[in-house]
Amino acid sequence: xxxxxxDKPCEAKTGxxxxxxxxxxxxxxxxxxxxxxxxxxxxxxVKEGMECLSPPTKIEKAFISDKLFQxxxxxxxxxxxxxxxxxxxxxxxxxxxRLVIGLNVPGFVIYAQTIGYNVVNKLPEGAxxxxxxxxxxxxxxxxxxxxxxxxLVQASQLAASTIMETFPFLQYPATILAEGxxxxxxxxxxxxxxxxxxxxxxxxxxxxxxxxxxxxxIEPVKISVK
Numbered sequence: 001x002x003x004x005x006x007d008k009p010c011e012a013k014t015g016x017x018x019x020x021x022x023x024x025x026x027x028x029x030x031x032x033x034x035x036x037x038x039x040x041x042x043x044x045x046v047k048e049g050m051e052c053l054s055p056p057t058k059i060e061k062a063f064i065s066d067k068l069f070q071x072x073x074x075x076x077x078x079x080x081x082x083x084x085x086x087x088x089x090x091x092x093x094x095x096x097x098r099l100v101i102g103l104n105v106p107g108f109v110i111y112a113q114t115i116g117y118n119v120v121n122k123l124p125e126g127a128x129x130x131x132x133x134x135x136x137x138x139x140x141x142x143x144x145x146x147x148x149x150x151x152l153v154q155a156s157q158l159a160a161s162t163i164m165e166t167f168p169f170l171q172y173p174a175t176i177l178a179e180g181x182x183x184x185x186x187x188x189x190x191x192x193x194x195x196x197x198x199x200x201x202x203x204x205x206x207x208x209x210x211x212x213x214x215x216x217x218i219e220p221v222k223i224s225v226k
Contacts, residue, residue, distance in 0.1 A: 003049075003087040005029065006094045012081055018044070018053065018089070019076035029091045035077035037063070038130060042076035045095050049087030054080040062129035065118040 003012050005027040012021045019042050022029035030041025037059040046053065050072060056064070057078045064073050074089075081087070090098075099108045 001081075001084045001087075003052075003081070003089075005044075005089055006091055007088075012087075014081050014083055016081045017077070018074075018079040018081065021081070022076060027091075028093060029076050030093070031077065033077075037075065037077055040075065043092045044074055044076050044079075044089040045092070046072040046074055047088045047090060049085050050074075052081055052083055052085040052087045054078075054082050059129060063122055063126040065114075065122050067114050068118050071114065 001012055001014075002009050003021065004010070005022050005025065008025065008027055010021050010025040010027060017035075019029065019031055019035055021027075022042075023031065029044060030039070032041045033039040035042075037057075040063055043064075053074065056069065056074065060075050060078050063075070076089075096108075096111065098104075099111060
């Protein structure tokens, strides 16, 4: 089946953990604690297909208020896909980004109020749940640290992937970047040359404007410090 995380199509099957699907497809769902149900960075809004997910766990009930549940709030590290259907989710970061970009002031105010309510009302219960799990031996320190380490690795890979998607020229080999007349830097020097009227060029590059001129004019710049 295909589910959508932040509008990105992701292949999944019943029995998959929502967090794992996001990790596999490098979707922007936080997972700092590695799935220990501690940090809530994997919080998502289920926009469609709540029936496709397992019922909320005790951990989710301890950290998520009724208001957030009503808005479709779930934790990716606790939500298992139990049946096929149309499933669409937004990460908390993406939900907030869309509110800001869309200049949705009323929506942002409601978001802030709901998050504030959740922190005030669920923090004691969440802390109690965490203490209880440690006391009962349901959280192994070594295993938890391993999951956190794995979560940080996954997060760094996501950040790197996001940067490469945002700035694709960073993926080009250095030889391509530096190759005269064909690389990205040469395109950049075209712009600089045009903007400066042919007086300035990026070091070590050529531009289509001055290809016929074997010795392009470079205007020296003096920098003095008083």
